[in-house]
Amino acid sequence: MLYFIEQCLNGVQLGMLLFLLAAGLTLVFGIMDLVNLAHGSLYMIGAYFAATFAALTGSFVLAAVLALIATLVVGMAVEVIVMRRLYGRDHLDHVLGTFGLILFFNELVRLIWGPAGMTLPLPAEMLTAVQVLPGIYYPVYRLVIIVVTLAVAAALYLFIMRTRIGMLIRAGASNREMVGALGVNIKLLYTLVFGLGAALAGFAGLMQAPILTVQIGMGENILILAFVVIIIGGIGSIRGAFVASVFVGIVDTIGRAFLPDLLRTVLNENAAATLGPSLSSMLIYMLMAAVLVFRPEGLFPASRR
């Protein structure tokens, strides 16, 4: 039972991280109708920036802030130089163009930081574990991830729903021509939204960096997970992305933790050992395929006409 609660917390933590990635992805997708495969590259770049700044400044928090700003700038630059030209194109063009960007960014990182990975050390006070429930100790840093991401999610919600820029973003999502016709600088708005998405991805990268190593291609597999999230949640829906992130995070973590044992009760040892890991990796893709077959627009489709 204790193990189960711990795994649930791990699932929530993964879900929070996925939400950071998925939120940017779904914003860009929902508002600019852009499929951005290079989102994972921004995640990677955020992590590299954070590791570099941490080595320079010696402060984790300062490094995080600097890395966020740097990723925001990179994101906006990418939007101005490349993405802007892809709006209104076929989704296939997006897939292809941003696929080219992935190649470019991976190589650029190899050129600048070298092929070896980096580590982002945590400050000492985050290395301990706290007692979250009687008898359950949980690493402080993972709790920090959960809390900080929840705060970001809340801030994002307020930003989108309660501010003027947020209102324009929502308006741009439902009818971009009309917003443009009303005299809003839609180009600038798009650059801002893309930068915001990039910063969120970079944030996810730098938060994950201390747990995993910072390495080239680190964004590629998690990017696919983030796509699963936004497809399940419904494209363009932040709320859907949030629910689906937590759902996917928990299903993935719990599946990995318990499915092999569960299989052992119905199958023989050998078959379970073979089947367990693959089946638990496949779980979320099966989930997504099932959702798409029964709800082709995702669970919380953003209303559009």
Add this chain to the structure above:
Amino acid sequence: MTARITPRNAAVVALLIILALVPVYCALTGGTFALSLFTRIVIFALAAVALNLVMGFGGMVSFGHAAFLGLGGYTVGILAKEGVGSGFVQWPLALLVSALFALGVGALSLRTRGVYFIMITLAFAQMAYYVASGLDRYGGDDGLTIYHRSTFAGVIDLSNKTQFYYLCLALLIAAVYLVSRLVNSRFGLVIQGARSNERRMRALGFPTFRYKLTCFVISGVLCGLAGVLLANHTDFISPAIMHWTRSGDLIVMAVLGGMGTVMGPVIGAVTLLLLEEGLSRVTEYWPIILGPLILLVVLFARGGIDGVLARPGRG
């Protein structure tokens, strides 16, 4: 129909002649590197032709075609490991497996469209990827070495590099011929009609779902065949062949050469792989050039290389 000499026809003919003469060149110079490279190119061209059938003509952007490469390859690899070395068993079985997978995936995926189709095909490919990673008996993540290429009872010797190359080339040409006949047939016209306006095709009484599913299965089988060849070429198979970036490579080939044209994917595969090879000699960091190059093609050369060749001369 009279064939006129256009830049496009000339390029296609020149390409075919070059492809046919590669072994001769290797025999004259005594090196086998070019032969190995071009075998790989021809095999990927076959996979790109397969993808183009659904993507270019059918408008179904499959982001999971690498799964078929893996299915074909793994069927060969697993049978070889279990002692079944005959190509007469391996190959039909590999194609059957690919067809069944395509049937299942297609039946579910074709209920969605647009970007959802892209993502659901990706999801199925990821599942195949993880199944392969979990096959401990067959190498798991590390992959499986294939010690004996498929045997064909003396009809053809796949270990002979030249014979194997010509087999691949023959299969590629056969596939291109099949696709060209297919897209100009009634079947192909229905598929292309469904791409431009599916609702209208249905209103005309065509059960488009069945047509699209058939098209998807044919494409899957052709791509599975490429997988069979690839496994025989590299004598090795690993889950990496099904990684989603591999599916991306196939899309790049099809679009680079010119989507929705019969020869486009072949041109694309040749160009991309030669470019990779050439750039990797210039600099270790070759993708830093290749990436933006792909981006430029997307932005400025719509219709790919074939589109540029087919464009009437300016001025």
